[in-house]
Amino acid sequence: MHIHTPACTCFIIPSSMLRKLAVQADDAERQRLLEQMERSAFLRGQRAASGLAAPGLQVAPGVKHRTVYDAHHGTRLPGKLVRTETAAPVADAAVNEAFDGAGTTYDFYLQVLHRNSIDGRGMGIDSSVHYSKSFNNAFWNGRQMVYGDGDGKLFTGFTRALDVIAHELTHGVTQYTVPGGGLVYDGQSGALNESVSDVFGSIVKQWHLKQTVKKADWLIGAGIMTPAVGHALRSMADPGNTALTWSGDDQPGTMQGYVDGGDVHTNSGIPNHAFYLAAMKLGGHSWDKAGPIWYQALPLLHPDATFAEAAQATVKAAELRHGVGSAEAAAVQGAWHEVGVG
């Protein structure tokens, strides 16, 4: 069902004031202010990304719109339509995996974070499989998901790994949620962009498997590499541990190993490890406390955010959710401190 939303969004109370009020308020009032702040920040993010969204259209929460295309090893997108929301599974496993992974990610965002799809407005999730020849990658292109099949030597495909799907779709969430159109994909903001995707990629996998933080493997991309190459692409628990991942894993886990001018996939190990430490300190399931704190920090960031600013934003989000001086805020602060940030 499509409903119209106002084209122009204005705010009477600035978000900075809402944040101050929330910190000083009691629990019930804090929750109300928090919801108002989330809504304002979300709409600001939407405004920034409005060039990429269907203008004025919103789809009711819980109504999925998934389509999967087959690029037939070409590079023209989206390719041939092979599965729609109401269609039965097809013979091609990659098509069904892309469809199911998009659905699980959608369900996580709706059920856990109360977010209506990637853009928060019920955006349809399009995926193209079999992109290019021997393509060792998967990516979000700003509008849709794209999956290669791997070359069979390094990578064996990407659709079978739920964390890969959730990682890439979360790039879309970041694009629509961080005010200003997302985190610039370079330097520390780029590493944060990668990390946010790893964080929610891992949480979605843990949520699907119903794992506690202690049971989770905290690996990113487990099962997408050939056994001869490695087990996974990255480890949030122990970044750079090649025994857990693969021989080329160069991720630092703390600022001591920060690589000046390093690739965003390298330095993302630092915020990844901060999230892992925070989740371990908070215990239980990562989607109960740690995940919502990280999610709530997104609208507090800006496109050029640094690691220090991400630390501040997550501590602030923990304070907003659990109170100033809470054990949760201290856990988040402690996690960043352990990786040498803040």
Next chain:
Amino acid sequence: MRLSLHCVGGFTGPAGAENRSVDVDSLAANEGAHVRSLVQALDLAQLPATLLKARPQPWDFTYTLTVDGRQVRFHLDAAPAPLRELVEVLERHPPG
């Protein structure tokens, strides 16, 4: 003349980087002539070493083209037309 193209980005980043290398002399006459004309139009000697977007996004893959030792690092959206066309031609060849 040898052209090499390195492309990195997406989920895998450097782990899934694609490398292509083409010896222009070994190409079919038509394609070889086309590539030479594109390289000439590009005028690498006058090109900055980097042509990167100021505010890249996750879908902006980073390319490095090397032609006989000269290099340019770029995003497609920030590249001039002959460079974008060279990428298109080189990407028709399998990575290796």
